[in-house]
Amino acid sequence: MPGRANAIILAVMRRDEDPQSVLASLETERQELLGEADGLQRFIGCMRMLMNPGAARSERREPEIVGLFEQVLDSAIGAANARDGSILVPDHRTQELVFLVVRGDEPHSKLVGRRLPPGEGIVGWAAQTRRAVIVNNVTGDERFYPGVDRDLQYRTESVLAAPIIGGDRLLGVVELINKRDRRLFSVGNQTLLGVMCRLAGELLSSMVSDVELSETAALVRTQPNPT
Amino acid sequence: MNTDIADEIARLRSQNSQLRAEVDAMKAFLDTLQGLVEALDHTPQDEEVMAALASSLQGAVSVLGAAHGALLVLDEDSDELVTVLGVGAGQEAAWSRSQASVGLAGWVLQHGEAVIANDAPADERFDAGADQAPGLDTTSLLAVPMPGKDKVMGVLRIANTGAQGIFNDNDQVLISLMGRFAGELLARMALRHAHDPVG
Numbered sequence: 001m002p003g004r005a006n007a008i009i010l011a012v013m014r015r016d017e018d019p020q021s022v023l024a025s026l027e028t029e030r031q032e033l034l035g036e037a038d039g040l041q042r043f044i045g046c047m048r049m050l051m052n053p054g055a056a057r058s059e060r061r062e063p064e065i066v067g068l069f070e071q072v073l074d075s076a077i078g079a080a081n082a083r084d085g086s087i088l089v090p091d092h093r094t095q096e097l098v099f100l101v102v103r104g105d106e107p108h109s110k111l112v113g114r115r116l117p118p119g120e121g122i123v124g125w126a127a128q129t130r131r132a133v134i135v136n137n138v139t140g141d142e143r144f145y146p147g148v149d150r151d152l153q154y155r156t157e158s159v160l161a162a163p164i165i166g167g168d169r170l171l172g173v174v175e176l177i178n179k180r181d182r183r184l185f186s187v188g189n190q191t192l193l194g195v196m197c198r199l200a201g202e203l204l205s206s207m208v209s210d211v212e213l214s215e216t217a218a219l220v221r222t223q224p225n226p227t
Numbered sequence: 228m229n230t231d232i233a234d235e236i237a238r239l240r241s242q243n244s245q246l247r248a249e250v251d252a253m254k255a256f257l258d259t260l261q262g263l264v265e266a267l268d269h270t271p272q273d274e275e276v277m278a279a280l281a282s283s284l285q286g287a288v289s290v291l292g293a294a295h296g297a298l299l300v301l302d303e304d305s306d307e308l309v310t311v312l313g314v315g316a317g318q319e320a321a322w323s324r325s326q327a328s329v330g331l332a333g334w335v336l337q338h339g340e341a342v343i344a345n346d347a348p349a350d351e352r353f354d355a356g357a358d359q360a361p362g363l364d365t366t367s368l369l370a371v372p373m374p375g376k377d378k379v380m381g382v383l384r385i386a387n388t389g390a391q392g393i394f395n396d397n398d399q400v401l402i403s404l405m406g407r408f409a410g411e412l413l414a415r416m417a418l419r420h421a422h423d424p425v426g
Contacts (some may be wrong), residue, residue, distance in 0.1 A: 019232045026239040033246040040253050041397070048400045051407065168268065192254055195261045199404065202264050 039078025050203035082176035098217035121145035132162035166205025256286035294387035330357030375414030
């Protein structure tokens with residue numbers, strides 16, 4: 001049916017030329033660019049904080065460490081236009097990954113302190129291979145761990161994850177869930193997140209020891225869920 | 228097509244194009260910084276270090292819309308700052324030397340702190356010989372230290388920003404980030420060559 005195929009193509013092209021469609025498309029592009037620019041500005045703020053940590057180190061380092069990772073996560077969510085996200089940190093005593101910082105709809109706050117066995121889920125894969133990964137259709141990916149969705153009655157559609165590495169140490173994994181407007185995470189998102197995590201990791205590595213990370217992970221386990 | 232809609236489309240296209248350029252320049256610069264960090268992961272050849280530094284310096288000049296960028300390394304034997312890399316406008320300044328205590332660059336080296344001088348010639352620390360590339364009149368200047376393990380290895384100097392005409396705090400953060408990684412790379416390079424015969 002070549003004639004019908006051509007008619008469809010022409011209809012699509014005509015729609016693209018429709019001024020209102022062009023306007024809407026440009027507005028969507030603008031919102032996406034503004035989101036990226038905002039995420040990058042947040043990242044600069046995050047770098048400023050990592051380069052100029054408080055002069056005096058407090059006795060209790062956990063709040064400070066959580067604050068540092070919150071900055072990293074917020075800038076990553078903005079730069080990738082993601083809806084939700086979290087950072088998991090390794091507990092070096094048990095080799096588990098622990099949800100340290102979570103952003104998103106209300107049910108996600110229940111995740112703080114939850115532990116994943118070594119290698120579990122897409123974040124476990126990113127931690128073990130030390131590579132960033134995009135999975136735009138999680139149901140078709142055997143690395144996806146559905147337990148969290150089941151417990152939270154949430155629907156993960158797409159995931160972008162990247163390890164935070166510095167001084168050759170794994171300091172955490174950023175996991176971004178579901179891009180805004182049901183779009184797909186791109187290779188560009190993956191590259192940028194990888195760069196951001198690498199730069200932040202290099203600075204974090206001189207500020208946070210493995211022991212401090214594990215102690216922070218252990219502490220959040222004992223905190224009551226805020227919901 | 229309705230003229231108002233046509234104007235709106237043209238305006239949005241122009242804005243998006245400018246935004247895209249800014250976002251892309253920032254990403255490109257961050258990418259060059261990753262090159263510096265990755266060079267820290269192994270023991271790179273000197274040529275690789277210099278290529279990574281040159282790429283980052285070019286990225287820094289682009290992302291700030293500046294006219295010139297230079298990487299100055301301290302020669303401890305002569306107590307001079309040596310321009311080992313220069314990019315952008317101005318005549319080739321590579322391997323020129325200035326006293327390590329002179330000018331804004333000298334102040335940054337001595338104090339280990341960044342400086343923004345948006346009217347550089349009016350700053351009492353400014354020295355035309357030390358703070359500008361030959362053939363380029365410095366108007367605004369951003370200089371940051373490159374800290375090594377226990378000393379400042381040199382100074383990164385970016386001159387004449389084009390965007391708003393002034394350098395801001397965010398610009399300082401970006402260049403300081405580069406200075407941090409560049410300093411560590413240079414320190415390792417120096418350590419590797421510590422026992423090389425001089426001459």
